[in-house]
Amino acid sequence: MNMQIRRAEEKDMKRIEALLLQVAAVHHQGRPDLFKKGTRKYNDDELLAIIKDDARPILVACDEEDQVLGYAFCIFQQHVDDSILTDIKTLYIDDLCVDETLRGKHIGKNLYEAVLIYAKEHDCYNVTLNVWACNTSAMQFYEACGLKPQKVGMEVIL
Numbered sequence: 001m002n003m004q005i006r007r008a009e010e011k012d013m014k015r016i017e018a019l020l021l022q023v024a025a026v027h028h029q030g031r032p033d034l035f036k037k038g039t040r041k042y043n044d045d046e047l048l049a050i051i052k053d054d055a056r057p058i059l060v061a062c063d064e065e066d067q068v069l070g071y072a073f074c075i076f077q078q079h080v081d082d083s084i085l086t087d088i089k090t091l092y093i094d095d096l097c098v099d100e101t102l103r104g105k106h107i108g109k110n111l112y113e114a115v116l117i118y119a120k121e122h123d124c125y126n127v128t129l130n131v132w133a134c135n136t137s138a139m140q141f142y143e144a145c146g147l148k149p150q151k152v153g154m155e156v157i158l
Contacts, residue, residue, distance in 0.1 A: 001063065001105055005114040008051050008058035008071065015068035016047065016058070019097045030134030033157070041095065059114050061098070061107050070098035070107045072115050076122070088125035091115065096129070112145050 008016060020040035027035040042050065050056045050073070061070045073095040079085040093115060098107045119127050128150060131138045 001107075003061050003063060003069065003107065003110060005059055005061050005111060008060045008068075010048060010051060012060055012068050013044065013047055013051070016060070016071055017044075019068070019071055019099060020047075020095075022100050023095060023097045026135060027132060030132060056094075057118065059111060059118065061111050061114075069102055070096070070111050072096045072111045074115060074118070076124075077128075089123060091119035091122065091124045091127050093127060093129035108141060109145065 017040060020042065021038075024035065024038070024040050028037045051058060055076050057074050059072045059074065060068045062068055072093055075092045075094050077090045077092050078087060080087045093112075096108065096111060096115075098111070116127060129142065129147070130153075131142055133139070
């Protein structure tokens with residue numbers, strides 16, 4: 001499959017919105033006690049603002065017709081002059097999704113590798129992300145990409 005990875009543009013919003021709904025469905029299925037059904041993480045205005053924000057780049061994987069196949073929402077993070085943390089620059093992957101009908105074709109791996117390149121080009125020390133424990137396929141994907149646990153969130157439901 002011929003594919004290019006580039007920064008998201010306003011013209012990509014409809015496809016990104018459809019993918020956001022797919023992610024929300026996975027989260028709702030895994031944790032219906034936390035995630036509402038049929039919602040998405042960002043509304044149109046929020047998504048447009050993020051697309052235009054250089055501090056929150058969205059990388060999209062596109063096919064030959066420039067149709068979005070997947071995305072990686074990223075956020076630059078840095079804790080300058082923090083009392084305990086060093087001031088390293090991190091590129092945090094806020095969300096990574098490949099269309100559920102196209103998984104297994106290395107689109108996610110290519111997106112992740114593009115994020116690593118993007119982070120290096122912007123002098124980041126590391127790339128981080130969070131993954132819900134109920135999303136076992138995502139956990140396996142990230143482990144296959146070489147990611148290791150940095151910290152673990154824990155809970156007790158009362």
